[in-house]
Amino acid sequence: MKRNILFALFILTFSTVFSGFIGKAEAAEDPLGLAAEAAILVDADTGKVLYEKNAEVVLGVASMSKMMTEYLVLEAIHEGKITWDQNVNINEYVHKLSAAPGLSNVGLTQGENYTVKELYEAMAIHSGNAAAVALAEVIAGTEKNFVEMMNNKAEELGLVDYKFVNSTGLNNGSLLGNHPAGSPDEESVMSARATAQLAFHLLKDYPEVLDTASQPRLPFRDGRTYDNFNFMLPTLVHAYEGIDGLKTGSTNFAGYGFTATAKRGDQRFISVIMKAETRSIRFTETEKLLNYGFSNFGKEELFVADYQVEGHETVPVIKGKQDHVPIETAENLVLTIKNGEKDSYVPKVVLDQNLLNEDGEIIAPVQKGDIIGYLTVEYEDGEPISFLTEAGKQYAQVPVVAGESVDKANWFVLSMRAIGGFFGDLFGSIASAVKGLF
Structure with missing residues (x-):
């Protein structure tokens, strides 16, 4: 009996000490103790990484993948392939998807025309999934072709650790029987680093993305006003000074994620939180990350x-x-x-x-x-x-x-230098030879 008690005490002591070591190791890897599977903080001007946690781990990205859809829409606008006032006629599939329960959407009426700008705002502000599909189809003909464009653009931008399977970030199983790429129940995935890279390129190449992303609410033609899911924007529940973008995302597989950007003075940061447990936690952890940036880093004139x-x-x-x-x-x-x-x-x-x-x-x-x-x-x-x-x-x-x-x-100068060099080498050789005799 006494031996069993001593053994139990040994196991308890060992477990306590060992768990203490584990805690220290985790703290060393994540000094901020963020309640998220992965995170990264970067300087938006240079892409310099200031903090990272599991930044290379590939996770579900959910609607944060819409940043790539935004990138391709803005690229198509700049290249003159589409225009903001161009009409897009809503087909049966897009209409039904816009009415699907449980998905973020702005209702789109079958047979009705909506401008590219209306659809883009629905996607960028209220994360409208059907609007994203409609834009994908107008740019590439089919969503399948558009997904190929997404993956090609990711490679072109130098992203690593990614796979896009649709234009929305939804699970393919939520697309009413359609799956543009991948398996019927697959989702788009990215690492925190790749997500930050996408945001970095989006801000660098098309800074006007913030004109839309910074709008806390969307008044739509149906008479309703839709909130931006970025609740850290001014006037919303988690308002944070300087926040003006970029994109939230959540599915059962991905958990809750948020790619944020905030600017104070001449300093702008990009942060990514992936796989938080709740909608609220992704914002509280983003706040910690951005507070860490603004409190501990600044622009310095090094030289x-x-x-x-x-x-x-x-x-x-x-x-x-x-x-x-x-x-x-x-x-x-x-x-x-x-x-x-x-x-x-x-x-x-x-x-x-x-x-x-x-x-x-x-x-x-x-x-x-x-x-x-x-x-x-x-x-x-x-x-x-x-x-x-x-x-x-x-x-x-x-x-x-x-x-x-x-x-x-x-x-003349070059000739004199050549002659001088010749005699210099000659005299040097003679001097070395004479020195060698003694």
Whole structure:
């Protein structure tokens, strides 16, 4: 009996200690303790990653996938393939889908015309699923073709960890017997990082997306007013200062997700919360994430224009009147960093190897202001700075230019240099030979 009690005490003690270690490990991985399966926070200007939790895990994305539908609609508008005032006639399927119980929708009447703008606003503000399908059909002919466009665009934008199976983000089983791609009960999936990448490109390429996403309510032609499901917009229940987008999403499979963007002053962040347990939790956790961003990060001028990096003040010049040209930054390098960490960043000069010969020299003439390369930054401990994409690193670079002009030397000077070099080499060889005799 005593042995059993001692064994039970040992197991209890071991379990307590072990669980303590697990708790510390989880806390280390997620310092914010977010109640969501995955999350990410990025600087909207550069795509620099400021926080992430399970950001590579592929999860259901639900209606947040409508950001890709929005992207393709805005692209089609910009390319002149469709217009905002273009009429779209509602077919039987879209009408029935708009009346399907349990789905977010604005009612669409069969045989009636709605403008592209009306359908886009219904989709972007009230997450209208039937409106999304109608837009997919007007752009690509069929939703199946449109889904192929979605996946192709994702690849073109450099997204990873994604699969779109419809234009809405619904489970295919909710589409009244249709499934444009994938299996009959499949859903679109993405990682938090891919979702943030999509939002990043959407804001960069089509910033006007916020004109619609920021509207808390949609007055529609049926006489009703529909709330935006982004309840963090002004006047709505979870209103948060600076929020003006982007897209919520929820299904049984995906849980509750939210891709948000907020701006205060000159700082804009993008946040993604995936697979929260309730509608309310996705907003409270987004608030934590954005508060963390606005409280702990800011834009810092790391290096000013005309800055010269120690050890890289000049580049050797061949065939010029001078044998070196000074190089300097063409503009200020500004980056969003954590408060108090400015001294942790060190400059790195990357020269354009196409301008240099095998000896690292640039051939004259060189004009003042010619771009010689670029300046970027890295952590002093060598840890890489994380960006959403490789291409995103360009936003943390500034050009390095020639600080003055170097004219090409005339033929006489070049001849004298060649002769001088010849005799210099000759005398050097003779001196070495004589020295070798002793």
